[in-house]
Amino acid sequence: MIQRFYPPRRILMGPGPSDISPYVLQALSRPTIGHLDPLFIGMMDEVKTLLKYAFQTENEFTIPVSAPGSAGMEACFVNLLEPGDKVIVCRNGVFGERMRENAIRCGAQVVLVDDEWGQPVSVDKVQVAFEQNPDVKVLAFVHAETSTGALSDAQALAKVAKQFNALTIVDAVTSLGGVPLKVDEWGLDAVYSGSQKCLSCVPGLSPITFSPKAIERIQARTTPVQSWFLDQSLVLGYWNGGAKRSYHHTAPVNSLYALHESLLALHEEGLENAWQRHADMHQQLKVGLEALGFRFVVDEACRLPQLNSVYLPEGVDDGAVRASLLDNYNLEVGGGLGALAGKVWRIGLMGYSAKQENVALCLKALQQTLTQ
Numbered sequence: 001m002i003q004r005f006y007p008p009r010r011i012l013m014g015p016g017p018s019d020i021s022p023y024v025l026q027a028l029s030r031p032t033i034g035h036l037d038p039l040f041i042g043m044m045d046e047v048k049t050l051l052k053y054a055f056q057t058e059n060e061f062t063i064p065v066s067a068p069g070s071a072g073m074e075a076c077f078v079n080l081l082e083p084g085d086k087v088i089v090c091r092n093g094v095f096g097e098r099m100r101e102n103a104i105r106c107g108a109q110v111v112l113v114d115d116e117w118g119q120p121v122s123v124d125k126v127q128v129a130f131e132q133n134p135d136v137k138v139l140a141f142v143h144a145e146t147s148t149g150a151l152s153d154a155q156a157l158a159k160v161a162k163q164f165n166a167l168t169i170v171d172a173v174t175s176l177g178g179v180p181l182k183v184d185e186w187g188l189d190a191v192y193s194g195s196q197k198c199l200s201c202v203p204g205l206s207p208i209t210f211s212p213k214a215i216e217r218i219q220a221r222t223t224p225v226q227s228w229f230l231d232q233s234l235v236l237g238y239w240n241g242g243a244k245r246s247y248h249h250t251a252p253v254n255s256l257y258a259l260h261e262s263l264l265a266l267h268e269e270g271l272e273n274a275w276q277r278h279a280d281m282h283q284q285l286k287v288g289l290e291a292l293g294f295r296f297v298v299d300e301a302c303r304l305p306q307l308n309s310v311y312l313p314e315g316v317d318d319g320a321v322r323a324s325l326l327d328n329y330n331l332e333v334g335g336g337l338g339a340l341a342g343k344v345w346r347i348g349l350m351g352y353s354a355k356q357e358n359v360a361l362c363l364k365a366l367q368q369t370l371t372q
């Protein structure tokens with residue numbers, strides 16, 4: 001017999017989803033109202049305002065896509081690229097490779113800039129790629145590579161793109177809310193994120209923001225966007241229509257209550273304070289992990305505080321230890337992806353998960369499990 005599903009209360013210290021605060025879970029269970037209800041429309045407008053704050057932008061087009069971060073990625077590629085367009089894609093982990101796959105499916109010509117896993121994207125290599133391909137229209141890179149824990153210099157990369165009159169597509173899924181991200185100051189054009197990493201909301205929403213230049217590019221397209229659902233020129237009328245909003249799709253009403261609540265919490269804490277909290281928790285975790293003999297994959301200078309990749313100690317069985325952490329401590333940490341599978345753990349300190357009790361629990365659980 002199939003019974004009702006009651007998940008255990010885990011502590012989520014992997015690459016996402018992160019822990020969700022009780023306030024956000026409560027918001028999720030409030031009564032569902034119509035997605036064209038005037039009260040709901042008012043709340044959607046507040047979500048946009050709060051997202052602009054989180055992204056540090058005045059971009060009018062700043063909305064949550066009703067689908068996970070991967071859909072935000074796809075939305076940026078399918079709207080900005082047309083068949084034959086040249087794009088530089090930077091690849092220093094799993095998500096850079098996914099960007100390449102998206103660009104190819106748009107019929108774009110991809111110029112790859114590869115860096116080793118664990119390294120940030122090389123600004124010098126991107127500069128050279130532009131010099132060799134001055135007709136490139138878009139530069140795409142991952143700000144915070146969750147597969148390795150490396151942070152790239154989004155500001156410097158965007159500056160190179162500007163020199164060559166190219167737009168930028170930036171993956172900020174793991175960076176938003178965890179490390180400084182300044183869309184307007186840095187001149188980023190199409191930026192997407194996810195609800196379930198440092199925003200600590202339920203999975204399934206992808207905040208995106210498009211600069212006026214990105215909107216111009218979309219309006220100047222000569223071919224229709226290949227995806228109907230992700231065609232942002234259609235979505236504009238839905239999110240920007242105000243009281244005259246017309247139906248595009250049914251918004252995930254309750255998930256948006258949750259996003260509103262989590263963005264409000266970020267606003268109340270203050271972005272700078274949230275960035276500092278992530279940095280502080282990383283310092284505490286780092287000291288403890290190094291005392292246990294762990295080595296970090298990424299150099300301190302470009303290491304993400306919210307995603308700590310460490311090499312497994314000699315002779316440790318990856319699967320067995322992580323299963324034991326889950327069974328005995330209700331603690332989830334992430335395994336390695338791709339080239340790092342079986343070699344590293346990814347310990348997340350994202351959003352509501354980035355707190356002292358969690359750092360202490362993680363260190364204690366690791367110490368006890370590894371000495372057994």
Ligand SMILES: *Cc1c(COP(=O)(O)O)cnc(C)c1O
Nearest residue numbers: 068069070095144146173174194
């Ligand atoms: C998690 C993640 C994604 C994908 O988000 P989903 O919500 O899982 O679709 C994309 N890019 C990066 C850097 C991520 O960490």
